[in-house]
Amino acid sequence: MSLINEAIPDPAVAPLSRLSSRVGRATAALLPPLTALLIAAVVGDLLILSFGQSPAAVFKLLLEGTWGNAYGFGQVIYKATTLTFTGLAVAIGIRAGLFNIGAEGQLAMGGFCAALVGLLLPVGTPAVVAIPLCLAGAALGGASVASVPGVLKARFGASEVIVTIMLNFITLAFLNWLIATKLNVAESLHTPEINAGAVARLSSVIDAFRGSAANFVLLVALAAAGYVGWYLFRTRAGYDLRAVGLQPEAAEYGGVKVGSVWLRAMLMSGALAGLGGTNYVLGYKQYYEEGFAAGAGFLGIAVALVGRNHPAGVVVAALLFATLSQGGLAVNAVVPKQMVDVLTAVVIIAVATSVPEVQRLLRSTVRGGAK
Amino acid sequence: MGTGDGGRETGVALRAVGVSKRFGVVRANLGASLEVRRGEIHAVVGENGAGKSTLMRMLAGMYAPDAGLIEVEGRDVTGWSTREAIAAGVGMVHQHFMLVPTLTVAENLVLGQELTKGVQLDRAGAEAAVRSLCERTGLTVDPRRLVSDLTVGEAQRVEILKVLYRGAKILILDEPTAVLSPPEVVELWRVLRRLSSEGGTVVLITHKLDEVIEISSTITVMRAGETVGQVRTDETTPAGIARMMVGRDVRLAAEMEMDGGRGTGDGRAALRVAGLTVPSSRRPNEVDNLSFTVRAGEIFGIAGVEGNGQTELIEAIAGLRAASAGSISLGEADLAKMSVRERSAAGLSHIPEDRHRRGLVLEYSVGDNLILGLQRRFSVNGALQRERVQANATRRIREFDIRPPTPALPARALSGGNQQKVVVAREMRGREYSVLLASQPTRGVDVGAIEFIHAQLRSARDAGKAVLLVSADLVEVLALSDRVAVMYEGRFVAVLDRGEATRERVGPLMVGVETGDGGRGTGGSAEPGGEV
Amino acid sequence: MIVLAFLVQTLRIAIPYLFAAAGGVLSERAGIIALTLEGWMLTGAFTAVLGAHYSGSPWVGVLCGVAGGVLAAALHAVACIRYRGDQVVVGIAINLLAVAVTRFFLRLAFDSSSNSPRVVGFEFGTGDGGRGTGVLASLANPLVPLGVLSLVLVWWILYRTPFGLRLRAVGEKPEAAASVGVAVHRIRWIAVLGGGALAALGGTYLALEQHQFTDSMTAGRGFIALAAVIFGKWEPRRVALACLLFAAAETLQIQLQGLQLIPSQFVEMIPYVLTIVAVAGVVGRAAPPAALGKVSE
DSSP states (O other), X not given: OGGGGOSOOOTTTHHHHHHHHHHXXXXXXXXXXXXXXXXXXXXXXXXXXXXXXXXXXXXXXXHHXXXXXXXXXXXXXXXXHHHHHHHHXXXXXXXXXXXXXXXXXXXXXXXXXXXXXXXXXXXTOOHHHHHHHHHHHHHHHHHHHHHHHHHHHHHHOOOXXXXXXXXXXXHHHHHHHHIIIIIOOTTSSBOOOOSSOOOOBGGGTOGGGTTSOOBTHHHHHHHHHHHHHHHHHHBHHHHHHHHHHHOHHHHHHTTOOHHHHHHHHHHHHHHHHHHHHHHHXXXXXXXXXXXXXXXXXXXXXXXXXXXXXXXXXXHHHHHHHHHHHXXXXXXXXXXXXXXXXXXXXXXXXXXXXXXXXXXXXHHHHHHHHHO | OOOTTHHHHHOEEEEEEEEEEEETTEEEEEEEEEEEETTOEEEEEOOTTSSHHHHHHHHTTSSOOSEEEEEETTEEOTTOOHHHHHHTTEEEEOSSOOOOTTSBXXXXXXXXXXXXXXXXEOHHHHHHHHHHHHHHHTOOOOTTSBGGGSOHHHHHHHHHHHHHHTTOSEEEXXXXXXXXXXXXXXXXXXXXXXXXXXXXXXXXXXOOHHHHHHHOSXXXXXXXXXEEEEEEGGGOOHHHHHHHHHTHHXXXXXXXXXXXXXXXXXXXXXXXXXXXXXXXXXOTTSEEEEEEEEETTOEEEEEOOTTXXXXXXXXXXXXXXXXXXXXXXXXXXXXXXXXXXXXXXXXEEEEOSOIIIIIOOTTSBHHHHTTTTOGGGGEETTEEOHHHHHHHHHHHHHHTTOSSOOTTSBGGGSXXXXXXXXXXXXXXXXXXXXXXXXXXXXXTOOHHHHHHHHHHHHHHHHTTOEEEEEOSOHHHHHHHOSEEEEEETTEEEEEEETTTOOHHHHHHHHTTOOOTTTTOOTTOOOSTTOOO | OHHHHHHHHHHHHHHHHHHHHHHHHHHHHTTOOOTTHHHHHHHHHHHHHHHHXXXXXXXXXXXXXXXXXXXXXXXXXXXXXXXXXXXXXXHHHHHHHHHHHHHHHXXXXXXXXXXXXXXXXXXXXXXXXOHHHHHHHXXXXXXHHHHHHHHHHHHHHHHHSHHHHHHHHHHHOHHHHHHTTOOHHHHHHHHHHHHHHHHHHHHHHHHHHHTSOBTTTTTTHHHHHHHHHXXXXXXXXXXXXXXXXXXXXXXXXXXXXXXXXXXXXXXXXXXHHHHHHHHHTXXXXXXXXXXXXXXXX
């Protein structure tokens, strides 16, 4: 990398490289997701054909079942809400140079803690008190799980990838034990309904959403995206965090304590993932149920990746993956809904591989143009 | 070219003609040439960034040239691979060792050309082969030891053995002495002479003139990616080679020396270092019980071959590296226990040696880089004040003529000189400070920017700042400093006043050679713990 | 008798771990993160059942299982080696992909969303004979000795063959290997494909022993194998011990189930907790191959 910036100024080349670097940045940001969608569409066609169906008809069905009616759209919003949280969680970690693969466990712990607070509060606690307390419980729950890799990374330099993977299993096993032995409603794998802290559905205001799980935790998700954007790009702490992610040694030189930034980023990441659990617990079922996370934490990685770790991109990517997920149900009668899970995985792989490829191509364009 | 047609008769082992190579927007070589005769020790000299390493790597098959011709023993091998180069007997010893630390010496040696017994590795055979090679060359090392347990000198021996094991007849060494102690250098010269006397060809990259004179029979000088010329060692002088190497610098140095030493140096002690010992991953005393004082209103320059502890010294003062003993104080403040930020707040400014690694966040805009380390001053209640960041950027860009004048451009897109101006602007104008650490302040920077940065350093001195300057460029140290310390193996072997510090005097000290009067000037004693 | 039953059950539980961990060691020692073990196993289990179902032969099942694992590994290799994709991201995606693809084709091939029909396995003698013979008969499966040998084989390859020497060099310092003409990418390709084949054998063993494929049947075993690789510090002999240790803990839990001494969930945590302790370096730091996960040009 440093070779590209080695001294020896060359006036003839400099303006060209500058131009390319600007156009290049935009291209580098948008090209990979677009390429990925194209590849996914082709793979989707093949899968649909393998089931003897018409791709055009299936994709039409998928769109009609999601953006085509209020219920479907409500479900997309509901799913996108959780994904926005987990996507933001992964994104803020990556901005600090950390890969939080533990969003799945943090999400579950957040949901559990929200339910726990809601159960501990007396019946009839006003919503203005109960909801913030439940949200705080969720954030704390997620952050507490994330504190383990945060501390181990900051203190011992332990790989946060390995620790978060392992911690997912530990967290889920622990919660399963709690639910199985201490807190469940008989013959079920969920807690009793919470006494306070329930969040209203969107359908209570807009009747067309009736039946869909979309609820006002959506606003918390959007606020979180706004906050993360402000934090990353408008605060000193965000400046420090991004510097640590890009060049830890330069950040250290600039007076930033790298270890504490890692810990703080991990705690924020965990808190965001934990808040994701409220969408199900407070906004939908009003109880914690084993396995409710159902991969939304892992999907957060895809959301952050496709959203290029930018809060606005994360919201858009969350909508995209939520559409795919809900669309799977819409087409399930014709082709197995797992088709969209395949497409999701294909999108992730395609983005992961096209990011470095696009950068390489851009570099060689600059080189070629310079000759 | 001084070889004439003599080269033809003795046989040309290696030839490069008009070779060019570009990395992205950077031109590493432009029409570089080289002609090495069989059996000679050929030195390739030039400043940092002259394109020596790139040219050597093309000879060894690591890169393909964009243009030009490379011949080995008269055969066109342009653009060949490492494997082909090895097969043809061309081997390269890299500046950064190409050894696998978790493997043994024998395993590293045979890697890629393993001896086998059936389908299994023949370990005993490999170890025996290493031993016999050791005997033949006089380079000894235990084949069973792990490379991670070797000293730097031993690791280099393994590198050379590795190349010889592959039957190299042409040996290319990239700055082999940079990491060696003087006895190890002597040992290396002995081995190279032996190889050469047995018909082997040695090409050696270095920028140390004393080495060139001592070991080589022919010299090729490179500058800015081009070959300046080739001379026979016995037909030239160090001054002659230096003239070829630096070109412009000779004129620059002359002007600068006129200007140097105006500082009074009699201000109060601004930076005091006492008994400082700094460990590195390589040894426990990279900086060895060092004591000195820099006064307000002087430039205290540290001359020395790179790797003698300068980097560790500066990083320890800046708080980026832990010291194992000693004290550092700035005015009345004891820095030793302070964080990087606290040291900076206490009045320490730092131009780091590597702007790509430390001095700049390359993906950040010029504007954001101009506040690196000053984040707190540009924020209120934790929120960055974007307008002030912008206003600061506009102002510094104008003051320091940073081009292009676009605050939003990522630092990566700037030329080396302009990148360094960003660092200098931030560290010297953006803040209050009393002590400036300037480490390699003009490395990889164009001539115009060098003059500008030198002027800045002088005016800081004139404004009463204490400046601690470290540079691998002796001309620069001599031109700017009021006092010159010569650093060798973690200690100051001499501290000289402006008037005493001449090239002739400092040069030998840098490579650990004591001159007649013991190298101790009136500038003070260099004894450990002594006040300088 | 109880001891024998314990040992036999430990071994049976350990076989898939041994296979997958052998694949993990091979891949990681070459510098490619083996987060995908789970996906490779699951793919192998599914294709093994496909093969056994359509041919009626367990051996064809094994071949198909290996082919499936190699295919999944090839996708990983293309993405991570050829296109320099982030190994962690691609690894997670391939795990998701394996779950989705097997479910999709489960519906396509068997029109079921939960399991395949019963397929043949390796049965020698009758399983429901005397109790003692039943225990031992469960070991009369050619995949059992193969599983035990898998890590031995990987150890032999790594430390006794020229290929293994190159592989270790590539995982530790690829630029050094490349400088002496070792084809870094080719070595990594072979290591990843071999890793996929070995992990898939673990999945095949599971599927043939249960005589069917069920949705997500590997149930995290790939991650336990990965934990064993890390806990065993990437060294085949230690990794084998880690696999046996984890399997023994599980066996103990199963055999003591009636007693309710320790909740099963806490026994499940053991491999993961030990692994975290190992990477945190509390007792002797587990240092991965230096080039693990790094892109090589």
